[in-house]
Amino acid sequence: MSSQSVNAALLSMEKAEKHFHGVHALKGVSIELRRGTVHAICGENGAGKSTLMKILMGVYTADSGSMRMKGQPVHFLSPRQALDAGIAIIEQELTPIPDMTVAENIFLGREPMLFGIFVNYAELNRQAREVLGRIKITLNPTRKMKTLSVAELQLVEIAKALSYNSEVLIMDEPTSALGEKETDVLFEIIASLKAQGKGIFYISHRMKEIFRIADVVTILRDGEYICTRPASELDTDSLVSLMISRKLEGQYVKENVPSDIPMLTVRGLARKKSHQPISLELRKGEILGIYGLVGAGRSEFLESLFGVARADGGEILVNGGPVTIRRPYDAIKNGLAFVTEDRKGSGLALILSVKDNTSLTSIRKFNKNPFINRRRESRDVKMAIDFFGIKTPSERQLVRNLSGGNQQKVVLGRWLLSNPGILLMDEPTRGIDVGAKREIYKFMSDFAGQGNGIILVSSELPEIMGMSDRILVFKNRALCGEVRRPDASEELLMRMAT
Numbered sequence: 137m138s139s140q141s142v143n144a145a146l147l148s149m150e151k152a153e154k155h156f157h158g159v160h161a162l163k164g165v166s167i168e169l170r171r172g173t174v175h176a177i178c179g180e181n182g183a184g185k186s187t188l189m190k191i192l193m194g195v196y197t198a199d200s201g202s203m204r205m206k207g208q209p210v211h212f213l214s215p216r217q218a219l220d221a222g223i224a225i226i227e228q229e230l231t232p233i234p235d236m237t238v239a240e241n242i243f244l245g246r247e248p249m250l251f252g253i254f255v256n257y258a259e260l261n262r263q264a265r266e267v268l269g270r271i272k273i274t275l276n277p278t279r280k281m282k283t284l285s286v287a288e289l290q291l292v293e294i295a296k297a298l299s300y301n302s303e304v305l306i307m308d309e310p311t312s313a314l315g316e317k318e319t320d321v322l323f324e325i326i327a328s329l330k331a332q333g334k335g336i337f338y339i340s341h342r343m344k345e346i347f348r349i350a351d352v353v354t355i356l357r358d359g360e361y362i363c364t365r366p367a368s369e370l371d372t373d374s375l376v377s378l379m380i381s382r383k384l385e386g387q388y389v390k391e392n393v394p395s396d397i398p399m400l401t402v403r404g405l406a407r408k409k410s411h412q413p414i415s416l417e418l419r420k421g422e423i424l425g426i427y428g429l430v431g432a433g434r435s436e437f438l439e440s441l442f443g444v445a446r447a448d449g450g451e452i453l454v455n456g457g458p459v460t461i462r463r464p465y466d467a468i469k470n471g472l473a474f475v476t477e478d479r480k481g482s483g484l485a486l487i488l489s490v491k492d493n494t495s496l497t498s499i500r501k502f503n504k505n506p507f508i509n510r511r512r513e514s515r516d517v518k519m520a521i522d523f524f525g526i527k528t529p530s531e532r533q534l535v536r537n538l539s540g541g542n543q544q545k546v547v548l549g550r551w552l553l554s555n556p557g558i559l560l561m562d563e564p565t566r567g568i569d570v571g572a573k574r575e576i577y578k579f580m581s582d583f584a585g586q587g588n589g590i591i592l593v594s595s596e597l598p599e600i601m602g603m604s605d606r607i608l609v610f611k612n613r614a615l616c617g618e619v620r621r622p623d624a625s626e627e628l629l630m631r632m633a634t
């Protein structure tokens with residue numbers, strides 16, 4: 137190797153500028169990735185992290201700026217070119233092709249062939265099994281993507297990125313749908329990639345992860361480059377204050393005390409394929425947490441409860457009266473709302489504008505009197521935008537153009553406008569930055585304080601412990617225990633869940 141290529145950064149970007157219609161997403165950002173390092177990019181929702189990574193990956197072209205790989209100028213016009221040059225990405229927003237199998241998705245465009253014309257499926261599936269094995273998941277490669285859970289989709293995406301054996305790996309929120317166990321496996325892989333001299337850009341809103349694996353941290357704020365520091369010189373407080381200008385103190389904890397009046401009673405609700413019979417009671421003013429590992433049946437239970445999937449036994453009572461929930465419409469009619477973990481699949485119609493999205497579920501409410509309600513709709517949408525600090529140039533912006541975290545806020549705003557009494561939340565702060573998380577926690581606390589109830593499914597222990605009055609633990613698709621808030625500790629919950 138020449139001395140130049142030894143000293144040169146693996147990948148570097150000089151003064152990247154990027155405008156989208158009405159948004160100055162990157163304002164002259166420079167960054168340098170060294171071999172054998174995990175380089176974290178931190179910043180609030182909408183800071184420009186994904187945009188910067190998409191420029192490196194050839195998804196977007198920068199308005200100006202220059203890029204080098206191992207000292208040589210490069211200019212990628214498509215992700216294909218970046219891949220060929222040795223850069224792979226795990227994207228924040230997953231884009232599976234629903235009708236393809238896991239193996240077809242992983243090797244899309246580079247399937248092993250027979251006689252140059254037929255796809256060699258046996259070989260394809262064998263290779264897919266091998267790549268999946270690297271991240272220690274036993275997922276049948278012939279399964280259709282549309283049958284996978286969000287966590288499984290994310291794992292497939294990781295396997296796919298790894299299968300290119302690239303020198304540079306970009307990971308944009310790779311763990312947002314993963315639990316502790318899968319995250320540990322990913323971190324082992326990252327350690328071994330590092331040891332092989334590869335470079336990794338890592339984006340996450342989970343501070344704990346940044347301090348566990350990052351060597352270097354670059355901070356962006358509002359599209360601007362703030363600084364780059366060794367991770368060892370930072371702690372959570374200093375990092376957060378570099379990311380956001382306002383001050384945050386400590387962890388947010390739910391404020392009010394629940395009553396003992398039952399709001400929602402579930403008796404033996406079962407769905408053979410996905411979970412055992414489950415019984416629980418949610419009280420007025422309560423946040424009931426559900427903790428468990430990925431695949432423990434938590435999301436499936438919420439789906440049965442909301443009528444997304446048909447339960448095959450059990451009773452549901454709302455405010456003491458029995459109700460029948462066969463589809464989401466029945467649930468909404470009975471005052472339930474469901475913030476799903478999969479914002480793309482079920483939470484958001486990505487093509488619609490922020491305004492259409494926030495008012496979608498409350499459309500019937502608005503339709504009663506078209507004249508007044510048009511105005512009221514506008515007012516309510518503005519309220520949701522303000523309330524959650526949704527960063528959008530206008531309420532007419534298409535949702536798919538918002539940053540990942542801001543899309544999640546649109547999902548929340550949309551349900552907030554439907555005036556529910558009972559809120560089911562599945563990983564509600566997925567991809568949400570530290571500042572906005574607090575706003576959501578505050579909202580949850582106030583919402584419960586007004587005599588409503590929340591069931592919160594979360595894989596983040598600090599979140600579940602700070603926000604829940606009681607915590608139910610799921611294991612192997614069944615309810616396996618209950619912990620009251622004063623008795624909860626990370627160790628206890630982890631032990632019960634595994």
Ligand SMILES: Nc1ncnc2c1ncn2[C@@H]1O[C@H](COP(=O)(O)OP(=O)(O)OP(=O)(O)O)[C@@H](O)[C@H]1O
Nearest residue numbers: 156161181182183184185186187537538539540541
């Ligand atoms: N295709 C697009 N069209 C219009 N605006 C866009 C587009 N992509 C991103 N933006 C805007 O650029 C800004 C930066 O977005 P980006 O996705 O890079 O943020 P981020 O730092 O990744 O945030 P998050 O933590 O929420 O993922 C945001 O204001 C976003 O709305």
Ligand SMILES: [Mg+2]
Nearest residue numbers: 186228539540
């Ligand atoms: Mg992003």
